[in-house]
Amino acid sequence: MSWDILPKVQLPSTRRMITLTVRRTEQTTPAFRTVTLGGPDLDNLTPTGFDHTVRLFFPREGQPALRMPTLNSEAWMAQTLLLPKSVRPWVRNYTIRRTRLDVNEVDIEFALHADGPASRWASHARPGDPAGIWDMGISYLPPAEAEWHLLVGEESAVPAILSILEHAPSSLAAEVFLEVPSSADIRTDVTAPPGARIHWLPRRDGPGLPGALALATVKEAALPPGRFYTWVAGESKLPTGLRRHLVNDRGIAKSDIAFFGYWRNGRSSPG
Ligand SMILES: Cc1cc2nc3c(=O)[nH]c(=O)nc-3n(C[C@H](O)[C@H](O)[C@H](O)COP(=O)(O)OP(=O)(O)OC[C@H]3O[C@@H](n4cnc5c(N)ncnc54)[C@H](O)[C@@H]3O)c2cc1C
Structure with missing residues:
Protein backbone atom coordinates (compact mmCIF):
# COMPACT_ATOMS: atom_id res chain seq x y z
CA MET A 1 0.00 0.00 0.00
CA SER A 2 1.28 3.49 -0.84
CA TRP A 3 1.72 6.00 1.97
CA ASP A 4 1.92 8.90 -0.49
CA ILE A 5 -1.57 10.04 0.39
CA LEU A 6 -0.59 10.80 4.00
CA PRO A 7 -1.02 14.49 4.75
CA LYS A 8 2.17 16.21 5.93
CA VAL A 9 0.42 18.24 8.61
CA GLN A 10 -2.94 17.88 10.30
CA LEU A 11 -4.39 21.29 11.11
CA PRO A 12 -7.17 21.82 13.67
CA SER A 13 -10.64 22.22 12.15
CA THR A 14 -11.17 25.53 13.95
CA ARG A 15 -8.70 27.80 15.71
CA ARG A 16 -8.45 31.19 17.30
CA MET A 17 -5.65 33.48 18.39
CA ILE A 18 -5.00 32.71 22.04
CA THR A 19 -3.55 35.30 24.42
CA LEU A 20 -1.89 34.06 27.60
CA THR A 21 0.55 35.12 30.28
CA VAL A 22 3.63 33.49 31.70
CA ARG A 23 2.74 31.70 34.93
CA ARG A 24 6.20 30.42 35.84
CA THR A 25 9.49 29.25 34.40
CA GLU A 26 11.85 26.44 35.33
CA GLN A 27 15.41 25.58 34.34
CA THR A 28 14.65 21.99 33.37
CA THR A 29 18.27 21.11 32.54
CA PRO A 30 21.22 23.42 31.75
CA ALA A 31 20.16 23.76 28.09
CA PHE A 32 16.37 23.64 28.46
CA ARG A 33 14.05 26.19 30.03
CA THR A 34 10.37 25.39 30.50
CA VAL A 35 7.95 28.31 30.29
CA THR A 36 4.45 27.67 31.59
CA LEU A 37 1.79 29.80 29.89
CA GLY A 38 -1.73 30.06 31.21
CA GLY A 39 -5.05 31.82 30.98
CA PRO A 40 -8.76 31.30 30.30
CA ASP A 41 -8.22 31.75 26.55
CA LEU A 42 -6.88 28.18 26.54
CA ASP A 43 -10.54 27.15 26.31
CA ASN A 44 -9.98 27.84 22.60
CA LEU A 45 -7.24 25.20 22.29
CA THR A 46 -7.92 21.54 21.53
CA PRO A 47 -4.79 19.71 22.68
CA THR A 48 -3.74 16.86 20.42
CA GLY A 49 -0.56 15.72 22.11
CA PHE A 50 2.29 14.38 19.97
CA ASP A 51 4.24 17.20 18.23
CA HIS A 52 1.47 19.78 18.69
CA THR A 53 3.01 22.93 17.20
CA VAL A 54 2.12 26.57 17.75
CA ARG A 55 3.27 29.91 16.48
CA LEU A 56 4.40 31.68 19.62
CA PHE A 57 4.00 35.48 19.79
CA PHE A 58 5.94 37.57 22.29
CA PRO A 59 6.90 41.25 22.50
CA ARG A 60 10.13 42.61 21.07
CA GLU A 61 12.59 44.05 23.54
CA GLY A 62 11.34 47.42 24.79
CA GLN A 63 7.73 46.94 23.73
CA PRO A 64 5.44 47.61 26.71
CA ALA A 65 2.68 45.25 25.50
CA LEU A 66 2.00 42.35 23.16
CA ARG A 67 0.12 43.28 20.00
CA MET A 68 -1.55 40.03 18.90
CA PRO A 69 -2.99 39.65 15.41
CA THR A 70 -6.77 39.92 15.42
CA LEU A 71 -7.44 37.74 12.36
CA ASN A 72 -8.29 34.10 13.08
CA SER A 73 -6.98 32.84 9.75
CA GLU A 74 -3.62 32.55 7.99
CA ALA A 75 -4.13 36.20 7.03
CA TRP A 76 -2.65 36.96 10.49
CA MET A 77 0.76 36.74 8.86
CA ALA A 78 0.18 39.62 6.43
CA GLN A 79 -1.55 41.56 9.17
CA THR A 80 1.47 41.17 11.44
CA LEU A 81 4.07 41.92 8.76
CA LEU A 82 2.29 45.18 7.93
CA LEU A 83 2.73 46.41 11.51
CA PRO A 84 5.64 48.78 12.14
CA LYS A 85 8.48 47.13 14.07
CA SER A 86 7.74 49.36 17.05
CA VAL A 87 4.60 47.31 17.77
CA ARG A 88 5.14 44.10 15.75
CA PRO A 89 5.64 41.02 17.96
CA TRP A 90 8.26 38.33 17.44
CA VAL A 91 6.82 35.06 16.10
CA ARG A 92 8.55 31.70 16.41
CA ASN A 93 7.55 28.01 16.14
CA TYR A 94 7.35 25.93 19.31
CA THR A 95 5.90 22.64 20.50
CA ILE A 96 3.38 22.26 23.27
CA ARG A 97 5.27 19.94 25.57
CA ARG A 98 2.52 19.43 28.14
CA THR A 99 -1.09 20.56 28.65
CA ARG A 100 -3.03 20.89 31.91
CA LEU A 101 -6.37 22.23 30.78
CA ASP A 102 -7.93 21.72 34.24
CA VAL A 103 -5.77 24.62 35.40
CA ASN A 104 -5.55 26.35 31.99
CA GLU A 105 -1.83 25.75 31.48
CA VAL A 106 0.56 24.65 28.75
CA ASP A 107 4.32 24.11 28.98
CA ILE A 108 6.80 24.99 26.25
CA GLU A 109 10.38 23.75 26.50
CA PHE A 110 12.95 26.06 24.97
CA ALA A 111 16.33 24.71 23.90
CA LEU A 112 18.46 27.71 24.88
CA HIS A 113 21.11 28.82 22.41
CA ALA A 114 23.64 31.59 22.06
CA ASP A 115 21.48 34.20 20.40
CA GLY A 116 17.91 34.60 19.24
CA PRO A 117 14.85 36.52 20.41
CA ALA A 118 12.91 33.43 21.50
CA SER A 119 15.82 31.94 23.42
CA ARG A 120 16.42 35.33 25.10
CA TRP A 121 12.72 35.76 25.87
CA ALA A 122 12.52 32.33 27.52
CA SER A 123 15.63 33.06 29.58
CA HIS A 124 14.19 36.30 30.96
CA ALA A 125 10.43 35.59 31.03
CA ARG A 126 8.72 36.50 34.29
CA PRO A 127 5.26 35.65 35.66
CA GLY A 128 2.70 37.99 34.12
CA ASP A 129 4.62 38.56 30.86
CA PRO A 130 2.28 38.34 27.85
CA ALA A 131 2.53 35.73 25.07
CA GLY A 132 0.18 34.35 22.48
CA ILE A 133 -0.23 31.17 20.45
CA TRP A 134 -1.75 30.11 17.12
CA ASP A 135 -2.37 26.39 16.66
CA MET A 136 -0.38 24.80 13.81
CA GLY A 137 -1.47 21.18 14.33
CA ILE A 138 0.70 18.06 14.21
CA SER A 139 3.05 16.48 11.70
CA TYR A 140 3.59 13.11 13.40
CA LEU A 141 1.09 11.10 11.36
CA PRO A 142 2.36 7.52 11.25
CA PRO A 143 0.57 5.01 9.05
CA ALA A 144 -0.87 1.94 10.75
CA GLU A 145 1.28 -0.30 8.49
CA ALA A 146 4.58 0.75 10.11
CA GLU A 147 6.07 -2.09 12.17
C1 LIG B 1 7.40 22.97 14.02
C2 LIG B 1 8.52 23.45 14.91
C3 LIG B 1 8.51 23.17 16.28
C4 LIG B 1 9.57 23.62 17.10
N1 LIG B 1 9.54 23.32 18.45
C5 LIG B 1 10.56 23.74 19.24
C6 LIG B 1 10.54 23.48 20.66
O1 LIG B 1 9.58 22.95 21.22
N2 LIG B 1 11.62 23.88 21.40
C7 LIG B 1 12.70 24.52 20.82
O2 LIG B 1 13.64 24.86 21.54
N3 LIG B 1 12.72 24.80 19.49
C8 LIG B 1 11.68 24.45 18.70
N4 LIG B 1 11.70 24.75 17.37
C9 LIG B 1 12.87 25.46 16.83
C10 LIG B 1 12.76 26.97 17.03
O3 LIG B 1 11.61 27.48 16.38
C11 LIG B 1 14.01 27.63 16.41
O4 LIG B 1 15.16 27.19 17.10
C12 LIG B 1 13.94 29.14 16.40
O5 LIG B 1 14.74 29.60 15.33
C13 LIG B 1 14.40 29.81 17.70
O6 LIG B 1 14.17 31.19 17.59
P1 LIG B 1 15.17 32.28 18.16
O7 LIG B 1 14.42 33.56 18.10
O8 LIG B 1 15.69 31.85 19.48
O9 LIG B 1 16.38 32.30 17.15
P2 LIG B 1 16.40 32.88 15.63
O10 LIG B 1 16.21 34.36 15.62
O11 LIG B 1 15.45 32.09 14.77
O12 LIG B 1 17.88 32.54 15.19
C14 LIG B 1 19.01 33.30 15.67
C15 LIG B 1 20.28 32.50 15.46
O13 LIG B 1 20.26 31.34 16.29
C16 LIG B 1 20.39 30.14 15.53
N5 LIG B 1 19.50 29.13 16.12
C17 LIG B 1 18.14 29.06 16.04
N6 LIG B 1 17.68 28.02 16.75
C18 LIG B 1 18.76 27.41 17.29
C19 LIG B 1 18.94 26.28 18.14
N7 LIG B 1 17.90 25.54 18.58
N8 LIG B 1 20.20 25.95 18.50
C20 LIG B 1 21.29 26.67 18.09
N9 LIG B 1 21.18 27.77 17.30
C21 LIG B 1 19.93 28.13 16.90
C22 LIG B 1 20.02 30.54 14.10
O14 LIG B 1 20.65 29.72 13.15
C23 LIG B 1 20.45 31.98 14.03
O15 LIG B 1 21.81 32.06 13.70
C24 LIG B 1 10.64 24.34 16.53
C25 LIG B 1 10.63 24.65 15.16
C26 LIG B 1 9.58 24.23 14.36
C27 LIG B 1 9.57 24.59 12.88
Whole structure:
Protein backbone atom coordinates (compact mmCIF):
# COMPACT_ATOMS: atom_id res chain seq x y z
CA MET A 1 0.00 0.00 0.00
CA SER A 2 1.28 3.49 -0.84
CA TRP A 3 1.72 6.00 1.97
CA ASP A 4 1.92 8.90 -0.49
CA ILE A 5 -1.57 10.04 0.39
CA LEU A 6 -0.59 10.80 4.00
CA PRO A 7 -1.02 14.49 4.75
CA LYS A 8 2.17 16.21 5.93
CA VAL A 9 0.42 18.24 8.61
CA GLN A 10 -2.94 17.88 10.30
CA LEU A 11 -4.39 21.29 11.11
CA PRO A 12 -7.17 21.82 13.67
CA SER A 13 -10.64 22.22 12.15
CA THR A 14 -11.17 25.53 13.95
CA ARG A 15 -8.70 27.80 15.71
CA ARG A 16 -8.45 31.19 17.30
CA MET A 17 -5.65 33.48 18.39
CA ILE A 18 -5.00 32.71 22.04
CA THR A 19 -3.55 35.30 24.42
CA LEU A 20 -1.89 34.06 27.60
CA THR A 21 0.55 35.12 30.28
CA VAL A 22 3.63 33.49 31.70
CA ARG A 23 2.74 31.70 34.93
CA ARG A 24 6.20 30.42 35.84
CA THR A 25 9.49 29.25 34.40
CA GLU A 26 11.85 26.44 35.33
CA GLN A 27 15.41 25.58 34.34
CA THR A 28 14.65 21.99 33.37
CA THR A 29 18.27 21.11 32.54
CA PRO A 30 21.22 23.42 31.75
CA ALA A 31 20.16 23.76 28.09
CA PHE A 32 16.37 23.64 28.46
CA ARG A 33 14.05 26.19 30.03
CA THR A 34 10.37 25.39 30.50
CA VAL A 35 7.95 28.31 30.29
CA THR A 36 4.45 27.67 31.59
CA LEU A 37 1.79 29.80 29.89
CA GLY A 38 -1.73 30.06 31.21
CA GLY A 39 -5.05 31.82 30.98
CA PRO A 40 -8.76 31.30 30.30
CA ASP A 41 -8.22 31.75 26.55
CA LEU A 42 -6.88 28.18 26.54
CA ASP A 43 -10.54 27.15 26.31
CA ASN A 44 -9.98 27.84 22.60
CA LEU A 45 -7.24 25.20 22.29
CA THR A 46 -7.92 21.54 21.53
CA PRO A 47 -4.79 19.71 22.68
CA THR A 48 -3.74 16.86 20.42
CA GLY A 49 -0.56 15.72 22.11
CA PHE A 50 2.29 14.38 19.97
CA ASP A 51 4.24 17.20 18.23
CA HIS A 52 1.47 19.78 18.69
CA THR A 53 3.01 22.93 17.20
CA VAL A 54 2.12 26.57 17.75
CA ARG A 55 3.27 29.91 16.48
CA LEU A 56 4.40 31.68 19.62
CA PHE A 57 4.00 35.48 19.79
CA PHE A 58 5.94 37.57 22.29
CA PRO A 59 6.90 41.25 22.50
CA ARG A 60 10.13 42.61 21.07
CA GLU A 61 12.59 44.05 23.54
CA GLY A 62 11.34 47.42 24.79
CA GLN A 63 7.73 46.94 23.73
CA PRO A 64 5.44 47.61 26.71
CA ALA A 65 2.68 45.25 25.50
CA LEU A 66 2.00 42.35 23.16
CA ARG A 67 0.12 43.28 20.00
CA MET A 68 -1.55 40.03 18.90
CA PRO A 69 -2.99 39.65 15.41
CA THR A 70 -6.77 39.92 15.42
CA LEU A 71 -7.44 37.74 12.36
CA ASN A 72 -8.29 34.10 13.08
CA SER A 73 -6.98 32.84 9.75
CA GLU A 74 -3.62 32.55 7.99
CA ALA A 75 -4.13 36.20 7.03
CA TRP A 76 -2.65 36.96 10.49
CA MET A 77 0.76 36.74 8.86
CA ALA A 78 0.18 39.62 6.43
CA GLN A 79 -1.55 41.56 9.17
CA THR A 80 1.47 41.17 11.44
CA LEU A 81 4.07 41.92 8.76
CA LEU A 82 2.29 45.18 7.93
CA LEU A 83 2.73 46.41 11.51
CA PRO A 84 5.64 48.78 12.14
CA LYS A 85 8.48 47.13 14.07
CA SER A 86 7.74 49.36 17.05
CA VAL A 87 4.60 47.31 17.77
CA ARG A 88 5.14 44.10 15.75
CA PRO A 89 5.64 41.02 17.96
CA TRP A 90 8.26 38.33 17.44
CA VAL A 91 6.82 35.06 16.10
CA ARG A 92 8.55 31.70 16.41
CA ASN A 93 7.55 28.01 16.14
CA TYR A 94 7.35 25.93 19.31
CA THR A 95 5.90 22.64 20.50
CA ILE A 96 3.38 22.26 23.27
CA ARG A 97 5.27 19.94 25.57
CA ARG A 98 2.52 19.43 28.14
CA THR A 99 -1.09 20.56 28.65
CA ARG A 100 -3.03 20.89 31.91
CA LEU A 101 -6.37 22.23 30.78
CA ASP A 102 -7.93 21.72 34.24
CA VAL A 103 -5.77 24.62 35.40
CA ASN A 104 -5.55 26.35 31.99
CA GLU A 105 -1.83 25.75 31.48
CA VAL A 106 0.56 24.65 28.75
CA ASP A 107 4.32 24.11 28.98
CA ILE A 108 6.80 24.99 26.25
CA GLU A 109 10.38 23.75 26.50
CA PHE A 110 12.95 26.06 24.97
CA ALA A 111 16.33 24.71 23.90
CA LEU A 112 18.46 27.71 24.88
CA HIS A 113 21.11 28.82 22.41
CA ALA A 114 23.64 31.59 22.06
CA ASP A 115 21.48 34.20 20.40
CA GLY A 116 17.91 34.60 19.24
CA PRO A 117 14.85 36.52 20.41
CA ALA A 118 12.91 33.43 21.50
CA SER A 119 15.82 31.94 23.42
CA ARG A 120 16.42 35.33 25.10
CA TRP A 121 12.72 35.76 25.87
CA ALA A 122 12.52 32.33 27.52
CA SER A 123 15.63 33.06 29.58
CA HIS A 124 14.19 36.30 30.96
CA ALA A 125 10.43 35.59 31.03
CA ARG A 126 8.72 36.50 34.29
CA PRO A 127 5.26 35.65 35.66
CA GLY A 128 2.70 37.99 34.12
CA ASP A 129 4.62 38.56 30.86
CA PRO A 130 2.28 38.34 27.85
CA ALA A 131 2.53 35.73 25.07
CA GLY A 132 0.18 34.35 22.48
CA ILE A 133 -0.23 31.17 20.45
CA TRP A 134 -1.75 30.11 17.12
CA ASP A 135 -2.37 26.39 16.66
CA MET A 136 -0.38 24.80 13.81
CA GLY A 137 -1.47 21.18 14.33
CA ILE A 138 0.70 18.06 14.21
CA SER A 139 3.05 16.48 11.70
CA TYR A 140 3.59 13.11 13.40
CA LEU A 141 1.09 11.10 11.36
CA PRO A 142 2.36 7.52 11.25
CA PRO A 143 0.57 5.01 9.05
CA ALA A 144 -0.87 1.94 10.75
CA GLU A 145 1.28 -0.30 8.49
CA ALA A 146 4.58 0.75 10.11
CA GLU A 147 6.07 -2.09 12.17
CA TRP A 148 8.26 0.28 14.18
CA HIS A 149 9.23 3.96 14.25
CA LEU A 150 12.55 5.75 13.93
CA LEU A 151 12.43 9.06 15.85
CA VAL A 152 15.43 11.37 15.55
CA GLY A 153 16.09 14.91 16.72
CA GLU A 154 18.54 17.32 18.30
CA GLU A 155 17.58 19.54 21.22
CA SER A 156 15.02 21.68 19.38
CA ALA A 157 13.03 18.51 18.61
CA VAL A 158 13.51 16.84 22.01
CA PRO A 159 10.24 18.38 23.36
CA ALA A 160 8.31 17.08 20.32
CA ILE A 161 9.78 13.58 20.52
CA LEU A 162 9.27 13.31 24.30
CA SER A 163 5.64 14.36 23.80
CA ILE A 164 5.24 11.87 20.93
CA LEU A 165 6.53 9.10 23.22
CA GLU A 166 4.20 10.15 26.05
CA HIS A 167 1.17 9.99 23.77
CA ALA A 168 2.17 6.85 21.84
CA PRO A 169 0.27 3.58 22.30
CA SER A 170 1.95 1.16 24.70
CA SER A 171 2.49 -1.25 21.78
CA LEU A 172 4.83 1.17 19.95
CA ALA A 173 8.24 -0.21 19.02
CA ALA A 174 10.70 2.58 18.33
CA GLU A 175 14.37 3.45 18.01
CA VAL A 176 14.77 6.97 19.38
CA PHE A 177 17.92 9.08 18.91
CA LEU A 178 17.99 12.29 20.98
CA GLU A 179 21.02 14.55 20.66
CA VAL A 180 21.50 17.08 23.49
CA PRO A 181 24.23 19.65 24.26
CA SER A 182 25.63 17.77 27.30
CA SER A 183 25.08 14.73 29.48
CA ALA A 184 23.42 17.04 32.05
CA ASP A 185 20.57 17.49 29.54
CA ILE A 186 19.66 13.80 29.49
CA ARG A 187 16.21 13.29 31.03
CA THR A 188 15.75 10.54 33.54
CA ASP A 189 11.97 10.91 33.87
CA VAL A 190 10.84 9.97 30.35
CA THR A 191 7.45 8.31 29.94
CA ALA A 192 7.61 6.00 26.92
CA PRO A 193 6.24 2.66 25.72
CA PRO A 194 8.40 -0.28 26.89
CA GLY A 195 9.30 -1.07 23.26
CA ALA A 196 10.86 2.36 22.70
CA ARG A 197 14.67 2.23 22.95
CA ILE A 198 16.00 5.70 23.72
CA HIS A 199 19.58 6.53 22.74
CA TRP A 200 20.69 9.81 24.35
CA LEU A 201 23.52 11.45 22.43
CA PRO A 202 25.27 14.19 24.45
CA ARG A 203 27.69 16.26 22.37
CA ARG A 204 30.85 15.39 24.26
CA ASP A 205 33.32 17.02 21.88
CA GLY A 206 32.35 20.64 22.41
CA PRO A 207 29.74 22.75 20.68
CA GLY A 208 29.56 21.29 17.14
CA LEU A 209 26.58 21.81 14.85
CA PRO A 210 23.44 20.42 16.52
CA GLY A 211 22.26 17.35 14.65
CA ALA A 212 25.62 16.24 13.24
CA LEU A 213 26.14 13.64 15.99
CA ALA A 214 22.61 12.25 15.63
CA LEU A 215 23.02 11.96 11.86
CA ALA A 216 26.40 10.19 12.12
CA THR A 217 25.06 7.84 14.82
CA VAL A 218 21.95 6.77 12.92
CA LYS A 219 24.01 6.27 9.76
CA GLU A 220 26.13 3.71 11.63
CA ALA A 221 23.27 2.13 13.62
CA ALA A 222 22.06 -1.43 13.11
CA LEU A 223 18.34 -0.80 12.74
CA PRO A 224 15.68 -3.47 13.33
CA PRO A 225 14.17 -5.29 10.35
CA GLY A 226 10.68 -4.53 9.02
CA ARG A 227 8.96 -1.54 7.47
CA PHE A 228 9.37 1.59 9.55
CA TYR A 229 8.09 5.17 9.71
CA THR A 230 10.70 7.86 10.29
CA TRP A 231 10.00 11.21 11.98
CA VAL A 232 13.05 13.45 12.12
CA ALA A 233 13.40 17.15 12.96
CA GLY A 234 16.08 19.64 13.91
CA GLU A 235 18.73 21.83 12.28
CA SER A 236 18.02 21.43 8.58
CA LYS A 237 21.12 19.34 7.79
CA LEU A 238 19.86 16.58 10.13
CA PRO A 239 16.46 15.92 8.52
CA THR A 240 17.70 16.38 4.94
CA GLY A 241 20.87 14.33 5.59
CA LEU A 242 18.99 11.52 7.30
CA ARG A 243 16.38 11.34 4.55
CA ARG A 244 19.12 11.19 1.92
CA HIS A 245 20.86 8.39 3.83
CA LEU A 246 17.69 6.37 4.38
CA VAL A 247 16.65 6.65 0.74
CA ASN A 248 20.07 6.22 -0.92
CA ASP A 249 21.85 3.82 1.44
CA ARG A 250 19.01 1.84 3.00
CA GLY A 251 16.48 1.85 0.15
CA ILE A 252 13.68 3.38 2.23
CA ALA A 253 10.73 4.89 0.32
CA LYS A 254 10.61 8.70 0.56
CA SER A 255 6.96 8.46 1.48
CA ASP A 256 7.88 6.58 4.68
CA ILE A 257 9.89 9.53 5.99
CA ALA A 258 8.49 12.67 7.66
CA PHE A 259 11.31 15.22 7.88
CA PHE A 260 11.24 18.78 9.22
CA GLY A 261 13.89 21.50 9.22
CA TYR A 262 13.13 23.24 12.53
CA TRP A 263 15.83 25.90 12.03
CA ARG A 264 18.81 26.64 9.82
CA ASN A 265 22.29 27.31 11.12
CA GLY A 266 23.21 31.00 10.77
CA ARG A 267 19.69 32.10 9.77
CA SER A 268 17.01 33.69 11.92
CA SER A 269 13.55 32.22 11.74
CA PRO A 270 11.30 34.62 9.74
CA GLY A 271 8.83 36.60 11.83
C1 LIG B 1 7.40 22.97 14.02
C2 LIG B 1 8.52 23.45 14.91
C3 LIG B 1 8.51 23.17 16.28
C4 LIG B 1 9.57 23.62 17.10
N1 LIG B 1 9.54 23.32 18.45
C5 LIG B 1 10.56 23.74 19.24
C6 LIG B 1 10.54 23.48 20.66
O1 LIG B 1 9.58 22.95 21.22
N2 LIG B 1 11.62 23.88 21.40
C7 LIG B 1 12.70 24.52 20.82
O2 LIG B 1 13.64 24.86 21.54
N3 LIG B 1 12.72 24.80 19.49
C8 LIG B 1 11.68 24.45 18.70
N4 LIG B 1 11.70 24.75 17.37
C9 LIG B 1 12.87 25.46 16.83
C10 LIG B 1 12.76 26.97 17.03
O3 LIG B 1 11.61 27.48 16.38
C11 LIG B 1 14.01 27.63 16.41
O4 LIG B 1 15.16 27.19 17.10
C12 LIG B 1 13.94 29.14 16.40
O5 LIG B 1 14.74 29.60 15.33
C13 LIG B 1 14.40 29.81 17.70
O6 LIG B 1 14.17 31.19 17.59
P1 LIG B 1 15.17 32.28 18.16
O7 LIG B 1 14.42 33.56 18.10
O8 LIG B 1 15.69 31.85 19.48
O9 LIG B 1 16.38 32.30 17.15
P2 LIG B 1 16.40 32.88 15.63
O10 LIG B 1 16.21 34.36 15.62
O11 LIG B 1 15.45 32.09 14.77
O12 LIG B 1 17.88 32.54 15.19
C14 LIG B 1 19.01 33.30 15.67
C15 LIG B 1 20.28 32.50 15.46
O13 LIG B 1 20.26 31.34 16.29
C16 LIG B 1 20.39 30.14 15.53
N5 LIG B 1 19.50 29.13 16.12
C17 LIG B 1 18.14 29.06 16.04
N6 LIG B 1 17.68 28.02 16.75
C18 LIG B 1 18.76 27.41 17.29
C19 LIG B 1 18.94 26.28 18.14
N7 LIG B 1 17.90 25.54 18.58
N8 LIG B 1 20.20 25.95 18.50
C20 LIG B 1 21.29 26.67 18.09
N9 LIG B 1 21.18 27.77 17.30
C21 LIG B 1 19.93 28.13 16.90
C22 LIG B 1 20.02 30.54 14.10
O14 LIG B 1 20.65 29.72 13.15
C23 LIG B 1 20.45 31.98 14.03
O15 LIG B 1 21.81 32.06 13.70
C24 LIG B 1 10.64 24.34 16.53
C25 LIG B 1 10.63 24.65 15.16
C26 LIG B 1 9.58 24.23 14.36
C27 LIG B 1 9.57 24.59 12.88
